[in-house]
Amino acid sequence: MKKQIRGRVAFALALCMLGGTLGGCKGTRNETAAQEKKETAAPAAMGxxxxxxxxxxxxxxxxxxxxxxxxxxxxxxxxxxxxxxxxxxxxxxxxxxxxxxxxxxxxxxxxxxxxxxxxxxxxxxxxxxxxxxxxxxxxxxxxxxxxxxxxxxxxxxxxxxxxxxxxxxxxxxxxxxxxxxxxxxxxxxxxxxxxxxxxxxxxxxxxxxxxxxxxxxxxxxxxxxxxxxxxxxxxxxxxxxxxxxxxxxxxxxxxxxxxxxxxxxxxxxxxxxxxxxxxxxxxxxxxxxxxxxxxxxxxxxxxxxxxxxxxxxxxxxxxxxxxxxxxxxxxxxxxxxxxxPGTELKVYALEEDLTLRQIVSNFQTRNPEYYVNLEIGVTGEDAVTISDALRTLNTEMVAGSGPDVLILDGMPIDSYIERGILADISDVVEKVKSTDGVWENIAGAYEKAGALYAVPTRFKVPALVGKSEALDGITDFASLTDAVQKLRAENDGTEEIVNFPTFYWGLHSLYSACSPALVGQDKGLDTQAVSVFVEQAKQIYDQNEYTFQSDEARSVTRGVSEYGYDFSTVTPLINIIWGQSVMGVCNLANCDALQEIKTVRDILDVGWTPAKLSGKNVYLPAQVAGICSRTEQMEGAKAFVEYFLSKDAQALNSGSGFPVNRAAFSEELQKEASMSTGATIKEDDGSEHEVMLDYQSLDEEEQEQFSKAVELLDTPALTDAVLEDMVLEQTGQCLRGDITADDAVRSISQKMSLYLAE
Amino acid sequence: MRKGFFFVLPSLTGVILFLLLPFADVVRRSFFDVLGNAFVGLRNYQTVFQNGAFLQAASNTLRFTAVCIPLLVTVSLAAAVLLKEQKGMGSIFKSMYLVPMAIPVASVVLLWKLLFDRSGILNGLFSLEIDWMNSEYAFWVLVFSYLWKNLGYDVILWLAGLAGIAPEIYEAARVDGAGQWRCFFSITLPNLLPSLYTITVLSFLNSFKAFREAYLVAGDYPHQSMYLMQHLFNNWFRELSLDKLAAGAVINAAAILLLVMLLRRAWEKE
Missing domain, CATH: 2.120.10.30 (TolB, C-terminal domain)
Structure with missing residues (x-):
């Protein structure tokens, strides 16, 4: 009798536990998320x-x-x-x-x-x-x-x-x-x-x-x-x-x-x-x-x-x-x-960007039937790194609850394309091409077998900006290093020959211009190119007499800027006017930079030239948009990407890059100068005076000149954040004197080999 | 029999739902593409076996296991035998051996950085300039960390095994003129064989946890000698190479299972 009671109690307990365990499970694998939502969704809240x-x-x-x-x-x-x-x-x-x-x-x-x-x-x-x-x-x-x-x-x-x-x-x-x-x-x-x-x-x-x-x-x-x-x-x-x-x-x-x-x-x-x-x-x-x-x-x-x-x-x-x-x-x-609104559209970006946020807001206003939910992976408010954010994103994508639109900056784009994560958006790009026109050499950066899985909606131009005589004859990294050494001999009292705003931003600008050379045609590591990058960067930096003091300036990791601002888009002209620098490497991202160069030319013989440090005409793709192939909102996602490429959205530019939409690009170059900047000029006798420089608009010849330079751009820089961090961390330590160039090259080569071998 | 089954059923359900079924899904995924739509047969396994990073990681993991397990087992056994002889201070020493296990991983990482950094305590004490974590020494730092963390655990297990050996056997042996070493090899070791199997398997499984410290100190891409299977799987997940990840995980699990079965067979024969 007792045995029977014990048996029944055991059976009942087991059933309760089983029921509790299974009660937490949701529907079957075969149900789509949309069906689940329909069946379980409460009536929409109103008001x-x-x-x-x-x-x-x-x-x-x-x-x-x-x-x-x-x-x-x-x-x-x-x-x-x-x-x-x-x-x-x-x-x-x-x-x-x-x-x-x-x-x-x-x-x-x-x-x-x-x-x-x-x-x-x-x-x-x-x-x-x-x-x-x-x-x-x-x-x-x-x-x-x-x-x-x-x-x-x-x-x-x-x-x-x-x-x-x-x-x-x-x-x-x-x-x-x-x-x-x-x-x-x-x-x-x-x-x-x-x-x-x-x-x-x-x-x-x-x-x-x-x-x-x-x-x-x-x-x-x-x-x-x-x-x-x-x-x-x-x-x-x-x-x-x-x-x-x-x-x-x-x-x-x-x-x-x-x-x-x-x-x-x-x-x-x-x-x-x-x-x-x-x-x-x-x-x-x-x-x-x-x-x-x-x-x-x-x-x-x-x-x-x-x-x-x-x-x-x-x-x-x-x-x-x-x-x-x-x-x-x-x-x-x-x-x-x-x-x-009835339809939620999820947009995901790794880092904050004010232009993106503005575009999202504008799209929302123009398309009230959509609720655009912008998610930022690395906000800087917690200890989440880019790798962590990517893993979380991948988990969501595999689970079917990933974003609809991806802003792919910093992500392994080639990997996503190979794995079929991104949908073909050639039709969206064709639409924009037929109305406003696009820079095809830029928009086609990620074309594979005739299909476009990701499109850079903007681009930046790596450039050397500085005194005209300093820029003469610089055609690659080696000639830049030679020029820097020569300039150091001629500019004894100047603190910097090549302006480094901080370790990270200085190296980021150099990396943007050189990155395509680091990976060979066979997607393998080019050790020689890595060695050149580290050694030349060290030689260039060593010609500067200024040493960073603050931890932030000495940091070799990107950190998170509050507005997602890219400091590599700031030209070194103020430093040059002040006499602190002779030149700098930066990424030209909007017409303001070109207007600034033109304006400063009135008081100093300055200019710019594309930074062909890898021997190629490099551009930096920015705000690369892609649509997740598993999205249930394909129509909305395509509408968003189309708006992203439209003249209206591309006219917004707070330093995110030149528009890939040609009509917007022309308007960007034609825009009336409205900015001004104050600068301090140090005279030879040591006296200083301040000047106010009102930016000047570009004339037709200057616009044409820049457009011709953009036409020649044919090599996208590497945008994978993991790879960049790998290179810059070691190079930065070398520049700081913590490790030798050989150690840095060895370490980068090892890590990059592993990364590329994976 | 039935009652026993019902008592086990809830835990068994949990293991099936959260361990076995997901693993079955991983096995399934290893024969499909990334999105799980197209059947690709053995292509993923072929890719994995030809992948340089996988071969490097597997080689490092095997090397790590081959070095750490015998070392850990031997050192912990020696420590346990010595501890057993201690009378008054024995329990204090036992606790000290267990302290490393109680230290959180983040604190251990901090300790590593203080000790093994280029400007760390070790270099300072001995006037060296070795970047321990970015050189061939990184592997030995990992081994040291593993031994330091897991020694106490194995010592306790050995002590439990030693406590199970009847003292009369030793007395009888001493009466027959056996010395300490003779007692150790002829009485202690044979009686500890069941414990040896358990300790070896547990130490082997714990060896995979060494990844935590390595990852927190050196990130996704540590020195080549420290690049373990978990690093590879972690990075594959970041790159969304789920097909390769699944195949690699199945290969890993099969290797571990084979090893454990071989060990079990060897012990059963004994």
């Missing part, structure tokens, strides 16, 4: 905030402050050659000017650094005025609703105010740049009423919402109660703000990474950043996202925030700068629209 761009007053370049009034009208303080206050009572269809600083002060060219609107319609601003030939002063002025203007001294003198906010009529909060405190002033007399010390170090800017003063330091945030000056009931907001480091990264002047406003209730504070619009409650531990930034313009890198207001009907107004234009964006809740 989200929709973006609408509203009209601003004519000519408004940027907005100092905006206020939503109780009667539903909106008031803004804007700059349009004058500092003015406008009001609209019909939802921005028409604007009426209520105040003009020029009129009130009898001036013609008022310019304010910052400004604030008071609840009663007064404008308080800090003006920037020239005093004498090269001197400037700042003064604060209040313009009352009756248009009378009065100077109000806050004692700032030459101090710039970074932020101004009214807390109530007659009382204004101000922060001086670099200060650790915020001061409350009487706006009529300038009397200091109180100071607030948020204990978050140097303050960058602050905002005001519902009697809360929200202060953003370099890395810390603080929320103080206006009345008590102590940490308020919104103290938890500090931790929420600190979680996103982008909240502390300032963009352009008069624009902020995050803005705040009061909600319609006293216990609500809203804030807006790239992630969207968030609501935080008093005593709350977290912020609730009410509007997803990735579904509208808020996530776009070219949008910088200026101010926001919550309206009585639950919608929001955000004042921002989109590139150089002021915009007013209204977000209104629509319950009839799905919370997320």
């Amino acid at each position: 989200r905030y929709m973006e609408e761009e509203m009209m601003l007053p004519d000519g408004a370049a940027f907005i100092y402050d905006g206020k939503a009034l109780e009667d539903g009208s909106i008031r803004v303080a804007a700059y349009n050659g004058d500092v003015c206050v406008y009001e609209t009572k019909d939802n921005a269809k028409t604007w009426e000017q209520t105040l003009s600083l020029n009129e009130s002060m009898g001036k013609e060219d008022s310019y304010a650094i910052c400004g604030a609107l008071s609840p009663d319609g007064s404008l308080f601003c800090q003006l920037f005025e020239k005093s004498g030939e090269n001197d400037y002063v700042y003064k604060t002025v209040k313009v009352a609703p009756d248009k009378t203007a009065a100077e109000v001294s806050l004692g700032e003198g030459r101090d710039i105010l970074s932020s101004l906010h009214y807390i109530e009529d007659g009382k204004i909060l101000a922060h001086r740049m670099g200060d650790t405190q915020i001061t409350l002033y009487d706006d009529a007399t300038g009397e200091t009423l109180r100071t607030y010390d948020p204990h978050c170090g140097e303050i960058q800017f602050f905002g005001v919402a519902n009697d809360q003063i929200i202060t953003m330091g370099q890395k810390e945030a603080a929320v103080l109660d206006y009345e008590s000056g102590e940490v308020s009931e919104f103290g938890a907001l500090e931790e929420v703000l600190k979680e996103d480091k982008n909240n502390f990264i300032m963009g352009t002047s008069n624009a902020y990474p995050i803005v705040f406003c009061a909600g319609n209730k006293a216990d609500e504070v809203y804030f807006c950043n790239r992630g969207g619009i968030y609501r935080c409650l008093a005593d709350g531990a977290m912020a609730e996202r009410v509007a997803d930034g990735s579904l509208n313009s808020l996530s776009a890198p070219n949008v910088n925030l200026e101010s926001m207001q919550a309206l009585a009907d639950g919608s929001f107004i955000v004042f921002a700068r989109k590139d150089a234009d002021a915009v007013m964006l209204r977000y209104t809740y629509d319950g009839n629209v799905p919370a997320l």
Whole structure:
């Protein structure tokens, strides 16, 4: 009997365990992911905030402050050659000017650094005025609703105010740049009423919402109660703000990474950043996202925030700068629209790139039926390396949950093509070829057996930039080394002959130009080429008298730059003008670099030449796009890649590379110069003077010359990040003097042999 | 019998679901292409056997095993025999042998870097300028690390085996005039043969864990002498060479199984 009971208990326990184990298993292998999603998907959630761009007053370049009034009208303080206050009572269809600083002060060219609107319609601003030939002063002025203007001294003198906010009529909060405190002033007399010390170090800017003063330091945030000056009931907001480091990264002047406003209730504070619009409650531990930034313009890198207001009907107004234009964006809740667009498109890139992010945002706006989810493999916020990120990506791809579109920079592209991971996108490229034209010598970099599995959407040109006489006769690596040695003898006092911004970026530029030579035709290692690379790089670096001191500069690993910025695209011209360098190797990535070279030619005989260090006409493919062959969103993925190659997307260029779209490329070369740079010139007698150089546009001959140089490019540089790290790490150690050139060559050869043998 | 089966069933289910079935999938994948769509027969195995990196890694792994296992077994046995004789301090020494096993891998890696770096403690103490991790010495550093980490484990296992030998046998032998060495070779060793099989197999399996330190110190591509099978598999996975990875894994598993079966056969004969 006992045995029978024990047997039954054992059987029951076994069944329970088995049931528990099998209960976690999902469907069969034969079900597609789409079928699974259909069967298990809940009805789509409805309702989200929709973006609408509203009209601003004519000519408004940027907005100092905006206020939503109780009667539903909106008031803004804007700059349009004058500092003015406008009001609209019909939802921005028409604007009426209520105040003009020029009129009130009898001036013609008022310019304010910052400004604030008071609840009663007064404008308080800090003006920037020239005093004498090269001197400037700042003064604060209040313009009352009756248009009378009065100077109000806050004692700032030459101090710039970074932020101004009214807390109530007659009382204004101000922060001086670099200060650790915020001061409350009487706006009529300038009397200091109180100071607030948020204990978050140097303050960058602050905002005001519902009697809360929200202060953003370099890395810390603080929320103080206006009345008590102590940490308020919104103290938890500090931790929420600190979680996103982008909240502390300032963009352009008069624009902020995050803005705040009061909600319609006293216990609500809203804030807006790239992630969207968030609501935080008093005593709350977290912020609730009410509007997803990735579904509208808020996530776009070219949008910088200026101010926001919550309206009585639950919608929001955000004042921002989109590139150089002021915009007013209204977000209104629509319950009839799905919370997320029906189709998700996953785009994956190993590293952050602002141009890519902008393209994603634009595509999202133009194709609201898609929800584009951009995933970055190596963010720098954790210890994930490129190898780790690739393994994680591969796991997802094999499991069938990989991305739809791959931005293949740094990835083993040839390996993916051989294994059938990438789909043929020849039809997409053909479409663009037939409309705008493409640089076929660049776009066909990864063509295999008549099919295109990956297409570089941009490219960079490895170049030697420097004094013209220094560039003469340099046709390969050996002649560069000879030239450098000769220049060292002729330029005794110059710190660097070849500019190295840091170990890594200097070597990266050299590697870009030389990499195709390191791997032979048979995909085997060319040991001789590796030896030449290491030895010549060492010889070139040894001619520099400057030695890096900081760990960051001495590092031979790439690290992760905050914006994914490629420092190899920066020309060495400023250093050359200063007399610190004679030349540099860089990757030309946009017309700004060519305009800069042309501009500097006015004061110094400089030029550029393609860096044919491997004896070949090398280009660096950039933003290489591919579509995963197992994607279920082939149509959407192709639409995205087509947009990526379109003139519209290719016109966006923040240093990511020249467009492969020929129409966009021509427009890039034709663009009007708008940048300028300051440089310090050191004279022979040791004196220095500063010059301001306004970039000059390229003329037709120069555009033609560059286009001809691009036509000759026929050899793509190696873009595999694993291979590059392998070479640069050892070469960097050699340059630092940690190991000999022979050791470096031996080590690289060994590692590369293993890599290529795999 | 049935009751026993039911008690074992949950664990067996777990082993089947999370070990055997996935391995069966790996075996299946070794006969297909990367995406698992096209049957390629033995092509993947052919590719793997012709792959230079695989041959290098296999050779290094075999060499590592051939050097480490006999060394570890011998040294740990010697240490266990000596420890057994200790009276008061014996338990303290036993604990000290186990300390390396308790140290996390990341700490061991840090220790390696401090000791064996070009500017490390070892070079400093002996005024040398050897880059230990980037030269032929790297293999011996790996061997040393493996021995250091696993010695305590084997010592404990040997001690357990030694404790199972009846003291009366030794007494009888001494009465017959046997010396210490004679006792060791004629009594200790024969009685430890069952333990030897277990320890050898466990040490062999532990030898594959040496990859962790090697990877954390030297990355994906260490010095050639340290390039083991796991490095290769890790890199193949990064390159999405799943076909070769599957074939290599099957070959690896078959080799290990063969070795264990041979060992078992040898012991059974004894």
